[in-house]
Amino acid sequence: MESIPEMTPGVCDIARLSVDGLCPSLEMEKEQEQAWESPSDRPAPIRGMYRQSSAHAEPRQFAKRQSSVDVVKDWWRRRSSSIKYDMENGRKMTWVEAYTGRIAKPAHAYLRWNLVFTFIILLMLTSAFWLPFIPVVGSASLEICLAVLVILHLLWLAGMINAMRYTHRLIKHKKRRAQRDVEAPKKDHLRHLVGICLYKEPIQLMIDTVESIAVQPMAKEKISVVVGMEAGTPDRVEKELELMRVFAKRFDRFMVTTHPKGLPGDIAGKCSNINYAMRTAVKVLREDKNYPQFDKGEPTQLLITTGDCDSIFGEGYFEALEEDYEKTPEQRRDHTVWQSPLFYAINLHNSPFFVRVTGLLRAFFMMGYLIPWNINTMSIFSLTLELYEAGGYTHPGYQMEDIIALIRWSLAVRRQCTIKVIPVATLSGPTSGHSYVNEWYEWARQIRRWTIGAAEVFHYFAVKARSLPFFSALGFSAKFIFYYGFLLCIGQIYGILAPIVTSLMMPLSMNGSSDGLLVSSQLFTYITLGFLGLSYLEMAGVFIVNRVAQQTFPGGRRDDTPLWRSFFHWIGSVPTILMYCLVELFAFLEVTVRGKSVCSHSASKKDQLVAQPNLNKVYPI
Numbered sequence: 001m002e003s004i005p006e007m008t009p010g011v012c013d014i015a016r017l018s019v020d021g022l023c024p025s026l027e028m029e030k031e032q033e034q035a036w037e038s039p040s041d042r043p044a045p046i047r048g049m050y051r052q053s054s055a056h057a058e059p060r061q062f063a064k065r066q067s068s069v070d071v072v073k074d075w076w077r078r079r080s081s082s083i084k085y086d087m088e089n090g091r092k093m094t095w096v097e098a099y100t101g102r103i104a105k106p107a108h109a110y111l112r113w114n115l116v117f118t119f120i121i122l123l124m125l126t127s128a129f130w131l132p133f134i135p136v137v138g139s140a141s142l143e144i145c146l147a148v149l150v151i152l153h154l155l156w157l158a159g160m161i162n163a164m165r166y167t168h169r170l171i172k173h174k175k176r177r178a179q180r181d182v183e184a185p186k187k188d189h190l191r192h193l194v195g196i197c198l199y200k201e202p203i204q205l206m207i208d209t210v211e212s213i214a215v216q217p218m219a220k221e222k223i224s225v226v227v228g229m230e231a232g233t234p235d236r237v238e239k240e241l242e243l244m245r246v247f248a249k250r251f252d253r254f255m256v257t258t259h260p261k262g263l264p265g266d267i268a269g270k271c272s273n274i275n276y277a278m279r280t281a282v283k284v285l286r287e288d289k290n291y292p293q294f295d296k297g298e299p300t301q302l303l304i305t306t307g308d309c310d311s312i313f314g315e316g317y318f319e320a321l322e323e324d325y326e327k328t329p330e331q332r333r334d335h336t337v338w339q340s341p342l343f344y345a346i347n348l349h350n351s352p353f354f355v356r357v358t359g360l361l362r363a364f365f366m367m368g369y370l371i372p373w374n375i376n377t378m379s380i381f382s383l384t385l386e387l388y389e390a391g392g393y394t395h396p397g398y399q400m401e402d403i404i405a406l407i408r409w410s411l412a413v414r415r416q417c418t419i420k421v422i423p424v425a426t427l428s429g430p431t432s433g434h435s436y437v438n439e440w441y442e443w444a445r446q447i448r449r450w451t452i453g454a455a456e457v458f459h460y461f462a463v464k465a466r467s468l469p470f471f472s473a474l475g476f477s478a479k480f481i482f483y484y485g486f487l488l489c490i491g492q493i494y495g496i497l498a499p500i501v502t503s504l505m506m507p508l509s510m511n512g513s514s515d516g517l518l519v520s521s522q523l524f525t526y527i528t529l530g531f532l533g534l535s536y537l538e539m540a541g542v543f544i545v546n547r548v549a550q551q552t553f554p555g556g557r558r559d560d561t562p563l564w565r566s567f568f569h570w571i572g573s574v575p576t577i578l579m580y581c582l583v584e585l586f587a588f589l590e591v592t593v594r595g596k597s598v599c600s601h602s603a604s605k606k607d608q609l610v611a612q613p614n615l616n617k618v619y620p621i
Contacts, residue, residue, distance in 0.1 A: 159368025
């Protein structure tokens, strides 16, 4: 076999495709992994599997001595070729150059636009302390507080209407699909590439996710799947072989990539992993002569779908995607993203009240705000390859792949992208832990990660906003600040804190009166207590929407929480929102003080999401 040129790890490594032949045994794979002492000692090929070569000791030492100019020259020199090798048995193996990182732009670690976000939040939250002392305006503090509360509850009402509307669409589509006498007409000009990432999650969780794709109609003819692993994934080799054994022959193409550590411009997380995996998969499909050509102007269109390893795709997801894609005018497809409503219902009945309430709220928020307001995608979504590539795949320097995605694509087409709903329910797993205390820790850690990610995305948007039309940028920023700042961060804190503080501050103000211009202090107390009761009524609506939507869950899955536990969960729902807001507020303050150093991905544990009837715990509340 032709010798393989020596390469600088982390600058330009090579991924490979073997057209046939599995490794003879797991033991041989392990031996070959350990024997990578030189570039010529490469492992035997694995069928349909793309693997990143590991770093070698000597080249790594050489890489440290390279200047940044030499690294860039080397990177550009190696981008444009693929190398083919004849194996000893006559088979051919195609070497496809992998994504090798990017040159990150210099950025200040502390002076970032998320400071403005934090300032707006704190200004709103502390307004009850200083508003009564402002001349003229201070005497109307009670009325201003009530006006803010009214606006917040009206927005909750708007979210409820949207959630009910989308739930009705889910039920209607489910019934229409069940009553269909014949299969949907085949759309041979459409193909699918699905990307899913795996790090430390249980392999069975990934198998369940990929299985929900494998049972989709036409999976073997039209759907290709790439699983992106990290170089640090525990038992990576065993997991690769297990996935290949189960799924190699069940899709049009099935691939596994290994995202190497230390690529320039990458931070650990799904963003960098899926960016690497999808770039590699698209490149391989382009160079596969047996795969239909799908570039612009070709008759075949490749649709991109991303998901999480703890997701269950609904029955007919790709059929519904193709149906809506065909209905969407061609001039709108280049700025449309399709999102499936996501329900956090995997083993949800085993979760304590704060985890379950958060899961129900997230499903409600997705249908109530994220989709209809075009704020951001979440977990499972689809788009055209043209839009995906125009937006540079995903940004490997950020941690929240789904939150930042819509912004990047909007910037690519210089207009606000539209999120269209796919009327098929998909499932995801909530946070999980092995004990009550661990559940609490994982729950808070996930909220912190979401919040820090949202703060970083706001910085990215603020830097890039000038590329969008003025009113599009203004409208998106207003919706983003409302959702992540007011609704998720300070809404419940303000609803409880502001009435108390305002009532205490009014007698100390320049006016010296406890009453407002139109509202007496006593009436103000009654109204604010009524708003607290209204919060419980709104949470009852969240529970009902999720309960009604269960009939559309894939595989007949349900949230089996009994009614008596649901009642106690409903009682604890408002305190849960308050705790959620406090964690978010702390996370915003943390990213303000510590800067970009806190922006890293810390994956939540998913072990308890695997069905283990004898091990999974059902908590008393």
